[in-house]
Amino acid sequence: MGGAVLFGLATLGSSAQTQELQVWKYGSPKAERDYFTKINEGFPGGKVTWESQDWETRAQGISTATIAGNLPDVLAADNTVLGKIAEAGAVLPLDEIAADKVVGWAANYPKELWELGKYGGKSYGMSTFVDLSPVIIYNAAMLEAAGVQPPRTWSQLRAAAKALNKDGVAGIVFAASTTTLDTDIIQSIIPVNGGRWLDHDGKPAMGGQALVDTFQLVKDLTQYAPQGIVDANFRDALQLFYQGRAAMVITKSFAPIIQTDYEVPADFPAVMISFPKPDKVTGSFPPASFEAHAPFLFLVTSQTDDKELAVEYLDYWFDPKQHYGWDGSEVKGRVPTAHAMLRSEGFKQQYPALAAAYEEGTLFDNVVSIPFFPEYPDLRRSFSEALQGVVLGVVTPEQAAADVENATKAAIAK
DSSP states (O other): OOSOOEEEEOOOOSSSSOOEEEEEEEOOOHHHHHHHHHHHHTOTTSEEEEEEEOSTTHHHHHHHHHHHTOOOSEEEEOGGGHHHHHHTTOBOOHHHHOTTTHHHHHTTSOHHHHGGGEETTEEOOOBSEEEEEOEEEEEHHHHHHHTOOOOOBHHHHHHHHHHHOBTTBBSOBOOOSSSHHHHHHHHTHHHHTTOOSBOTTSOBOOOHHHHHHHHHHHHHHHTTSOTTTTSOOHHHHHHHHHTTSBSEEEEOTTHHHHHHHTTOOTTSOEEEEEOOBOSSOOSSSOOOSEEEEOSSEEEEBTTOSOHHHHHHHHHHHTSGGGGGGGGTTSSOSOEEOSHHHHTSHHHHHHOHHHHHHHHHTOTTTTEEEOOOSTTHHHHHHHHHHHHHHHHHTSSOHHHHHHHHHHHHHHHHHO
């Protein structure tokens, strides 16, 4: 989505002069962009003009715009860039510009999800939905035909991939390209094994046996994956799965979006489950159930011409009434963040297992945030290079882990 897409949405108030707000949004499939336009048209505060910016270059683009002084009023960006742009002074803490509203806004969301928009102890924004990873999606018909049970542990995942790898069908597929989403998906396996990028004091914690074992799992699964996965992105991996050319796929919870984009029939036998657990957790932190990514984080920039209008816009979007489309009725494949939407019938129909866990109060137990410390956007490259080395067999899991550990320490030391 590299080209700018402009939408002039006229909603005139009673004043003689129309107020106008500029918003930059990153990524999203067409259905989501259409829904974003639709809701913006209802903003009572004035006219919203928004541009679709490139997802892959978002960190660099925001940094460049900050220096050039041409940021919009509001960013709808993801939380992996939050630390970097907050440190650069590109966005404003809500505690400072909307102190009277923050408590009310936060009450609409599970605490664990509201935390995704916080940095340095301050709230900066909130996303209308989250993507959870890692997950496995398997072809139920293929597993049944092969007499294979859905894997619950890493050893079962290896065995299942081997048993299902036959007759021109890959046992498993995953993307190992250098795109940011592919890196995010694979690195999200690390916290499942008790690993973290940073410890509670902000010091480097990435490395050790938790990371070695994660790379070893990737190495073991590579032999049952199609060739060329270092050149394939997450969409390519899902396409192979939905074409019946792979029995399982490692991905994020947003997979139904891609299924819709590829016009795959709704009755395709795809079943989503949590990523299998290590037979023995080798990291020193509590094993995570999911890593949560907030791709639609509304942030007020420090260069807005109208803070009051920008806050009014966030107040509009933080109201769960604007979120109904993410229950699956208009946009497939997103896990909504507002309590009201997590209780909705649409969410229960789209993600029955997740909805049941929410009702039990366990859905967000042991959920951790995707990394969003300032150095992470740059460390992604180090991780993806190490990942590709493991997949191609040119470095061992031990060497790959050491390379990432050293890169992390060097980046934090700066």
